[in-house]
Amino acid sequence: MKVVTVHRGARDNYQVARGLREAGMLEALVTDLYWPGDRRWAATIERLAPRKAASALRSRREVYLPSRLVTSCWRNGLYSLGLSKARGISFETMRDAVRNCDMELGRRAGQLATERGAALLSYSYYGHSAFTNYSGGQPRMLFQLHPHPGGVRDILLEERALHPECAPSLDKEWELALSAGDFNRLVQESAMPEHWLVASSFSKQTLVDAGLPAARIHVIPYGTDLDRFTPRKTGRIGGRPLQLLFVGTLGQRKGITYLLEAVNMLPPGSVELTVCGRAVDGLELFRQSKMPIRLRPSVSAQELLAAYQAADVFVFPSLAEGFGHVLLEAMACGLPIVSTTRTAAPDLIDHGKEGFVTDPGNSVQVATCLEYFLQHPERISPMGEAARRRAGYFTWDRFRQNVTGAVSGILQPSFSAGAHQYV
Numbered sequence: 526m527k528v529v530t531v532h533r534g535a536r537d538n539y540q541v542a543r544g545l546r547e548a549g550m551l552e553a554l555v556t557d558l559y560w561p562g563d564r565r566w567a568a569t570i571e572r573l574a575p576r577k578a579a580s581a582l583r584s585r586r587e588v589y590l591p592s593r594l595v596t597s598c599w600r601n602g603l604y605s606l607g608l609s610k611a612r613g614i615s616f617e618t619m620r621d622a623v624r625n626c627d628m629e630l631g632r633r634a635g636q637l638a639t640e641r642g643a644a645l646l647s648y649s650y651y652g653h654s655a656f657t658n659y660s661g662g663q664p665r666m667l668f669q670l671h672p673h674p675g676g677v678r679d680i681l682l683e684e685r686a687l688h689p690e691c692a693p694s695l696d697k698e699w700e701l702a703l704s705a706g707d708f709n710r711l712v713q714e715s716a717m718p719e720h721w722l723v724a725s726s727f728s729k730q731t732l733v734d735a736g737l738p739a740a741r742i743h744v745i746p747y748g749t750d751l752d753r754f755t756p757r758k759t760g761r762i763g764g765r766p767l768q769l770l771f772v773g774t775l776g777q778r779k780g781i782t783y784l785l786e787a788v789n790m791l792p793p794g795s796v797e798l799t800v801c802g803r804a805v806d807g808l809e810l811f812r813q814s815k816m817p818i819r820l821r822p823s824v825s826a827q828e829l830l831a832a833y834q835a836a837d838v839f840v841f842p843s844l845a846e847g848f849g850h851v852l853l854e855a856m857a858c859g860l861p862i863v864s865t866t867r868t869a870a871p872d873l874i875d876h877g878k879e880g881f882v883t884d885p886g887n888s889v890q891v892a893t894c895l896e897y898f899l900q901h902p903e904r905i906s907p908m909g910e911a912a913r914r915r916a917g918y919f920t921w922d923r924f925r926q927n928v929t930g931a932v933s934g935i936l937q938p939s940f941s942a943g944a945h946q947y948v
Contacts, residue, residue, distance in 0.1 A: 526663065526936045527552035529641070530771040531634035531655055532648040533602075534558075537747065538588035541646070541668065542571035544925030550932065552643040554595045555634040557602030557626060560585040598633060601626040620702055631655035634834055646722075649715035650699075653714040656933055662936050665718040671847040672867075673731035674700050674711045680845045680867075684777055684886070694776030718910055720935050722928065724848035735868045741929040746872055748921035749853040756859030756913055757834035761906055766817075767796040767898055768785060770860070772829065772851045773843070775822075780842030780865070786888035787842070787895060788816045795899055798840075801832055824831075833858035838898055843868050844885045856880075856916035861908035863894045873919070879912040 528545055529552045545551035560582045561567045571579050586592075603645060605626045608614050631647060638655075644663035647655040649670045656665050658907025670946040678700040685695045695701060703711065715721075715732065721742045723729050729742045769788070773779045779802075787797055799819040824832065833839075839855035839862045846868040853873065855862055862880035866868035870882045881897070883890035898905055 526550070527641070527643045528645040528646050528666075528932060528936075529553050529555065529634050529638035529643045530648075531555040531630050531651045532668075533623075533630060533651070535585055535587075536648060536670075538921070539590055540748070540921050540925055541928055542594075543587050543589050543649075544928045545646075545932065546594060547633045547925065548929040548933070550929060550936075551594055552641055553637055554590065555598070555630055555637060557598050557630060558597060558606065559595045560586050561595075562586045562588070563592055567592075577865070586808055596633065596637060598626070598630055601629050611896065616697060616702070624707060627651050628654040632658045635659035644932075645941075646932065647718075649714060650711070652717060653710045656714070656717040664720055666722065666932065666935060667718045668722045669713065669715065669728055669732060670724075672728045672845055673715055673735045673901060674708065674729040676736055677845045678708070681778065684844060687886075688782055691777035691782060694774075695778065698778055699788055699791035708733075722931060725846075726872050727867050727869070728847050744872070745924065745927045745931060746869060746919055747848055747853065748849060748919050748924040749850070749857050749916060751857050751917060751920065752834065754830065754854045754916075756909070761837060761902075763902070765797075766794060767895070767902075768835060768837040769796050769798045770801070770839050770855070771841060772800065772801045772832070772839075772855070773841065773851070775800065778844055780844050781808040781893060782887065783842045783886055783888040784840055785814050785889035787840075788812055790888065790892040791816070791895060791899065796895065799836065801829060828920055830858070833860065836860055838865065838895065839880075840864075840891065840895070841868065841870075842888075842891055843882065843887070853916055853919055856912040859909040859913045861898075863891060863911050874912070874915060877894070879908060879915050 528550050530542055533556060542551055542554040562571055571582050605622045608619055608622050627650045631651035635645065635646060635655040635658030639659055639661045642661060645655060645659050646666040646668065648668045659665060681695050681698055681701050685692055714736045715735065721732060722745055723742060724745060724747050726744055729744050732742055733739045771784060775781055788796060793815060797817045801824050803822055833855055839860040841849060841852060841864040843865055844848060844867060849868040852862055852864055852869060862870065862874065863885050865885040866933050867885045874880045876882050881894040883894060
């Protein structure tokens with residue numbers, strides 16, 4: 526049995542489609558812009574293009590995923606890409622363009638799977654349109670990228686009431702920014718398939734809380750590139766403040782306020798915080814900090830790696846995360862992590878061994894974890910080494926194998942109701 530899958534952009538480095546292809550199960554990937562670098566004319570353009578342009582083109586392809594297996598909706602993709610690069614475009618215009626692209630991709634995927642008698646595996650945001658336009662008799666599967674939208678909306682509304690100064694960023698989160706009708710479709714999407722794949726136990730629990738059957742929800746953590754993300758070659762530098770690192774969008778969904786509160790609870794001069802990410806809340810939040818903060822709103826891939834390798838501890842106090850790729854990246858670079866129960870952290874680490882897991886929205890707990898590293902600096906390197914070893918378990922090879930294993934089980938006529946948790 527073959528499968529049609531759908532998503533926009535280079536989602537998860539095309540690993541789901543690649544895995545299905547390696548298992549002989551991919552009928553087609555439906556996406557917006559996919560660069561056919563395996564074709565002679567495209568390879569020529571790539572070779573002649575400036576380095577930056579060639580890199581951008583290569584980022585929209587996977588060498589193990591032939592372009593003949595990809596259906597690109599170029600018109601929609603180019604339109605939304607053009608808007609994203611244009612200046613002065615309102616958030617509402619950009620939002621509507623993205624959602625129109627999502628619906629078109631889903632529609633095309635549903636129709637294609639029906640025409641070819643294939644099963645349908647949709648990422649979330651495309652699923653409502655995909656499943657609505659699918660009339661085949663094969664299983665419908667949803668890769669739920671983020672926690673259930675209803676649960677996330679409740680979290681964000683509560684946070685908005687607690688921190689009204691952060692409303693500008695919270696209101697741009699999809700769960701609050703969509704129109705009532707579009708949000709309802711997003712909620713309905715989660716209930717339309719027969720089977721679900723998620724990347725974390727937290728995401729699974731939000732689906733169960735919404736009334737979906739736990740026995741059909743497969744937890745499959747992502748992987749990371751262990752050759753790219755590596756620890757620094759020298760040991761930790763003593764005699765300096767504890768070097769903390771945060772990587773992610775600088776908005777309240779990521780728990781920025783609680784991170785700053787925690788850092789300011791520590792003894793003056795004891796830590797230095799580096800923040801890498803695009804700011805969507807006002808920078809006045811950072812200017813109020815008593816501790817030194819390095820703000821780096823835009824970093825290259827190499828600069829990001831250097832930031833990981835220069836840090837001692839990675840802090841990611843997110844309030845609602847489907848996974849958190851940066852957690853694995855930091856662990857692969859040999860950093861102990863401090864994160865929350867609403868991320869993949871409980872699936873990735875043992876509390877106190879490779880890092881610490883805190884309750885979301887609790888700056889005191891975050892500060893207590895950081896204070897531990899200040900009081901026990903000799904534990905930083907061993908915990909970082911343990912984090913690197915643990916990250917070695919979560920490879921992209923393993924992720925692909927687990928995805929295809931779950932999908933194979935779903936497509937077998939003798940499939941039992943039991944789900945798997947690949948952690």
